[in-house]
Amino acid sequence: MSAAVQAKPQSRLLLSGNDAIARGVWEAGAKVAAAYPGTPSTEILESLSLYPDLYAEWSVNEKVAMEVAIGGSMSGARSFCAMKHVGLNVASDAFMTVTVAGVIGGLVIAVADDVGMSSSQNEQDSRFWGRFAHVPVLEPADSQEAYEMAKYAFELSEAYNTPVILRLTTRVCHVKAVVQVGERVKHDIGGFKSDARRWVMTPANAKGLLPAQIAREGKLQKLAEASPMNFLDDGSDKRVGFVTSGPAYMHLRESFPDAPVLKLGFTYPVPVALVEKLAAQVEHLVVVEETEPLMEQELKAAGLLKIHGKDLLPRLGELTPNVLIPAIKTFLGEPLPPTTTYPKFEPFPRPPTMCAACPHMGVYYSLARMRKNVQISGDIGCYTLGAGHPWNALDTTISMGASMGIALGMDKARSEETKDKSVVAVIGDSTFLHMGMQGMLDIVYNRGNVTVLILDNRTTGMTGGQNHAGTGKGLKGDETPRVDFVKLVEALGVKPERIKKIDPYVLPVVFKTIKQETAIPEVSVIITDRPCVLSEFYTKIEPYKVVDDDCTGCGNCINVGCPAITVKRSETKVRPDGKVNELKFTTIDTAMCTGCHMCVESCGPNAIVLAKRAAAAE
Structure with a gap:
């Protein structure tokens, strides 16, 4: 167990804001917690899952997480869900309705805004949801307040029959401070009681509840004026x-x-x-x-x-x-304080890139070679990095699951310039389960000419490697049923002969499969099947090395994009026809290399060999 779980009553613990919220939720007696991972909110549920006496799950998306929490609240259990700011957009349908229906057990929604966009596609202010939905918003400034407000939010929720938003920012989520903690309180669960006029939200029933919502906001206004939090x-x-x-x-x-x-x-x-x-x-x-x-x-x-x-x-x-x-x-009109000047140093450029042996690299290496003939709709995940150097193999990235619908729109809006280009949608396994399945169904239903690449690396990679329904593991590492993506896309209507499962490390097969499937004017799906190198499912293989005497400087291995490969020296060579070749002689950091062998398949002169073999030859 973590130190936070083992802490005695009235202990002082060093906690991040996310850890402090988890502690507060647990101490408040919550019984149900659900979330979908998203920076900067991810660690809340990871921390909460370490505590006993409550149910916690990774849901397939934020809407489902919200609904699980609502169901728990309806049954009388104090319930909690967490998400980043864009996640509440996904969950808003259920959220906006429960604000009218109200709660039984306290319902608290932690929403983490990524102020400064350190890991998000937009900067969104979740306080507007309070005004929009007529619910109270609490905002902690540090870890101690995060802990205290998480506990108070459940009391506020039950006292005023309303969900409560706990609005966080990256600064609060990730900065640690000493927190005075207490002990868990017991909260009895009354169980679900059928009440169709309240829980069956037909227009007639909803209209009857709106006056109470309006009256509640007036009471909350008076409460805010007197609150010691202000x-x-x-x-x-x-x-x-x-x-x-x-x-x-x-x-x-x-x-x-x-x-x-x-x-x-x-x-x-x-x-x-x-x-x-x-x-x-x-x-x-x-x-x-x-x-x-x-x-x-x-x-x-x-x-x-x-x-x-x-x-x-x-x-x-x-x-x-x-x-x-x-x-x-x-x-x-005051003078500005003097600024201290320091010598200016230009840092060595370190653009974000994929990990050594990332299974996404082979896909983007192949797409980059087809770049002039394809339009590529991307999605949210590690594979968004495919837009960068050396691949430059993404045209769009908008939101979770959007690659599917955008690809269909591209297909249906072909111009003279793009009529002969193939349309490719790239999406990860977790993102496909989160919001991509509906888009896939839409492509099939509307007879789109789109090739969908599902990059299954068996984890939610960008947020730190959390489990999901396609990993076969639950939040706590327990065994669960694992989604079969081949059967899933077939059930969504894709013809079996148009579903291909490939090893993304075998570059000739990757390139050939993409080229073949994009040439067929109907829906096709290519599923890659290699685990993330940082996941528990990955097994490291023997590393490789460049044989200097055999390297011709072609630079093909650099185009794979592996960070373990670097340019050792460059040369300019003038050919007999007058053309200039830029030669790049490379080396491989064997400590970083995990033996995926993608660079081997890109090397024409066969200058890349197993490190042990090279050592034996020397």
Whole structure:
């Protein structure tokens, strides 16, 4: 067990925000927890799964995770689900309805916003869901608050018959701090009680529940005004007062230690009366919020017109001291503090790339060779890196599962320039199960001419290697039924003769199969079958080495994209016909090489051999 699980009552533990939320959920007596992995929220459920006396699962997507939690709540169990910001888009259908129906057991939804987009395709402000769905939003600023708010959220949920959003950001999720923890409380489960007027959400039943939702929001407004999570941190410098929430509070305190700050933890409904109290004490009022001006607009709509916010501060990224100090000092007409200058060093470029022996490399190596003849619709996962060097083999990446529908749209919108190009959709195993199956069905149903590549590496790779329904393992490593992708796509309507399962390490077969399937004007599916090199299912093979005397500098092995292969030296050679060849003589880091042999198959002069064989020859 982890130290967090073994901790005695009233222990002090060093916890990340994600770990602290897990601890708070467990201590609150939650019985059901579900999530789909997504940075920066992934570790919440991983940490929660280590605790006893509750059920936790990786769901196939965020909508299902939400529904599992809703079902638990309907049955009287305190229930929890977690996701990153874009995950709530997926889960919103079920979420928007349960906000009307309400809860029995407390229902808490942790949503982690990736402020600064360190690992996301957009920067989204999940606080808007509180306003949109008329539910309370809590925002912790550190790990201690994350722990405390997670516990309180269940009480709030049950007291006001509402789901509660716990809005996090990357800074809170991943930064560690000392947390004072307690012990788990017992929460009895009453069991599901049939009530069609409440749980069968026909229009007639839903209309009957809407007045209660509206009345609830008024009560929550009064609660927010009186909440100890919202407090005024007095300061002596009354020129500027600040309204803020989340980790921006920490940045403000560091930047302007003498300024009055209204720190909000219960951020929706916005406690307007508290803000008015601060406004009366200062010359200027500035709303500091990441990322959208939600509070600023709410306050202006309430009649507080002489306030500032996004007219001074950016809407993108974190509001750290190096952003806040220049903005506010410029506003006040003060000189900026002197900046310390350091010698400028250009770091060696290290673009993101795939791991050595990643099974996706062979697919992109082959697609890159066909680049002029294909349009390639990509998806969310490690294989998104196929858009980069040396492959440059992706045309689109929009959202989870979108490769399928986008590929069909490309197929149906062919122009004179693209009519002869093949359309390829690339998607991973976890992503296909998450949201790709419906798109696959749509391609079949609408007779698309698309070749779908399902890159099955038997893990959810980009978020750290979590299990899913295609791995044969559950959240805790227990054995589960494993999806057979061949049978699955056949059940979705793909002809058996158009389904190919291949080894992505065998480059001639990969290239030949893609070329053959894209030439046939109907739906086809190619499934690769090699595990992620970082997963428990991968077995390392003997590494390879380049024989220097045999290397011709053709550079084909570099085009595979393996980070274990580097250019040792380059030469320019002028051919008799006057053309110039750039030769790249390579070497392989045998400590990094895992023996996938893709580079061997790309090497014309057979200069790449097993390291042991090369050593014996020497």
